[in-house]
Amino acid sequence: MRDYLIKRGASALVTLGLAIVLNFFLFRIMPGDPTRTVTGDFRITPEVRQALVHQFGLDQPLWVQFVLYVKNLLMGNLGVSFQYRGTAVISIIFGRRLFNTFILMGSSITVALIIGIVVGTIAAWKRESKFDVSTVIFSLVTYSMPVFWLGMLIILIFGYYLGSIPIAGTMTVGITYSNVLEYAADYLHHMTGPFVTLTISFIGYYFIIMRDSILDVFTEDYMLTAKAKGLSNRKILFRHAMRNATLPMVSVIAIEVTYLFGGATMTETVFSWYGIGRLIYEAVVMADFPVLQGVFVVMAVVVITANFCADIVYALLDPRIRY
């Protein structure tokens, strides 16, 4: 087990190093002029553009920029944003945006996972029943539905016509809260729209994976043995089938952890949810390299860590895995 840990850890570190190098040069080799995109305006005079190029450090040779970047990175400094002139990238990422994204994604993924696993198991058990067919259709429809369209529909119906949810933001404008509970209530009220949208869009994916992997397990010999032993249906389903079928779900969860930090660009944009996904979109539009690099480094760290953890959990859950 120790060798396994060391091997996995080393490969995770190498991957991270590669990700950082790639991350830096990817943005640099693309043609582009951040000063022009940031200012976005032809009325900016040459003198001002020169001043900006100098401020952004873009007049330095590429390798100097890279050395500086790695040096700063090791000290935990991700640079300063172009579009939010002078604001440290670290404070842009690790602030309210990350909190908002974490809460929104965390809750919707959890709820969708629970529903997906439970409904998926039942659907597989009652294969080809009315329940199975209708849930499969439902999940295929919601999974293929463009999430921004669903979001806009929800805003139109519940935000505009019924007026039961706010149209945008995470809080009521201009309000001062008397206590934390009041803030939490307002926050959750604002979260309803994006939460429902995301949950609906996630369920289908989890459901189908769960259903298929249970169906896979049903064909295994040990299921026949279990039945032959005369075990109850419930025991077969939850003790034998579900436990084995959860393995693929671990990989799925490891991948989904990225979204906890990466956010959901489209949903966040539609609901003006102040999160990381929206930040990525803005940074792309504004050619804000430092912010993009920062977000990607953080995401690379998260993905690599999550996969590392998944490997370990796999080894623990499945006695067959031994390296």
Added chain:
Amino acid sequence: MVLSWDDWSVHSGEAIAEQLKKVGISVEVVPTDDSAMYPRLYDRDYGIEEMSYGYASYPQHMYYRFYSKEDCAQCGQDWSFRNATVDAAIDEMLRTTDKEKARGLMWQVEQMAAENVPYIPLFLSDEYHAFRKEWTGYTMMPAGPISDLNFQTLPNIYSTAGKKDLIIAFNNEPETFSPMAATTGRSYVYSMSIYDTLLAFDEKLQPIPWMTTALPETSSDGKTLTFHLKPDLKWHDGQPVTARDVIFTFEYIVAQSATGRNSGEIMKYFDSGEAPDDLTAVIHLKEPYVFATEAFGNQYIVPEHIWKDTSLIPTYDWDQTLVQSNPKVAVGSGPFMFSAWVPGEYVKLVKNPNWWMTGHPLIDSLIFRKIDTESARMLAIQKGEVDTERYSVEPAFVEQAKTNPDLVVTHTVDEWDYLLAFNNKSPPFDDVWVRRAFAYAINKEDVVKRGALGYGTVTTSYCPDAFFPYWHNPNVLTYQYDPDKANKILDEQGYLDIDGDGIRELKGVVAASRQAQQTQYMGYAAIAAIVILAALYLVYRRRKKA
């Protein structure tokens, strides 16, 4: 080349390509992302480009777009247009400080530009603004009732229903609250609310006194400007505004290479300044400048007693949190005072009760609420959650907004001017007759209809009447749509359709292009041969192994 993310740029380009086909010109429309487009512009790696550029509140573009010396990578003009006569006329105009005379010279420049056609003006985009109907008192001018050129709306707008808070939906956040570092309209609208300027602009974009009692006096040699401040101006913290603050602002811009709105011109022309008394600011220029009044008058004045402390206010690194943790740094003398900024949600400004225009602003607070998509902004306006929005209503929503009885929709021209520009050095566009033929062959009404869904105003002048009524030369050559004339010009100039495919050939390049094509085919053949040989070899090796 057209800008890929801008549908208007792309669709206009397609419309133009179809029109040109009728006079035997084949144009390939290449939607290009900005990250690829600007480098190609700098490298002159294109034939024609078509997108929107944008006007300022005074026609400085006549210099940046036509002057040869500005023809450098990353400068205002990326079209390789060089013409000594035009340069001489621009030089003379720039040095003229008498406004009447300057206008005469500007007319000359417009005429010369029209004769040389370095680019073809197409149209100005339309500005539609939707207000909840109880709001009134806004000022209509080019670029719309709420823009960074319009200083009068926010202090004067009021609600007939007695509402005291104006909520404006905005898809952006300020890049910074520093008027010295702001480079876009995203931030100017905050700068102009919190800080005051010496001058503002009226409905015809003519300068009017603002912090000052009158327009500045210009010395006879044009190198000295004297501004007279209104008495009893106060900073938000109660300190008096003095002429020293004005001088400090300009000195600061030059010393720190600040990047604010007029910094470029100020850095170029400001020599020194003095304040003989508290209300008189005298500015010495390095050389006379025709738009000195506008450029210096349009600068946000900052308080010396706060800004001289560079540890408190860094020039560039105005951290997002700086203004939240220390609202003192956002002290100005403008109509509104900074109150709160919740990133991602809203910015709140409150009325400055001591502003010089007594009794104004008429609202108590001004809230910019961040809503990311136009559909959500329109729903919020219709529902009454917000009162208007910062930018123009997007075309797809205009008709819907007009039919809503709760809304009033205003209409002006916007500041974005779409144009089709040539690479004036690369053949055949180095031939002025080709550029003229293009100008005759383009049906601008049709371009607006198809490119901008009709939401645009055709421009035939380099200084259009709709935007710059004072500077517009009404007698200039306008190139009315006339495909027969375009055909005639091209025939006369020897651009003939030699091979009869409906497309004219360039002069003298027919043979060359055929040769190039032959080389290309030979290249394809060689590649094909290599691939076939390699495949045969692999098959051979397999056989041998077996």
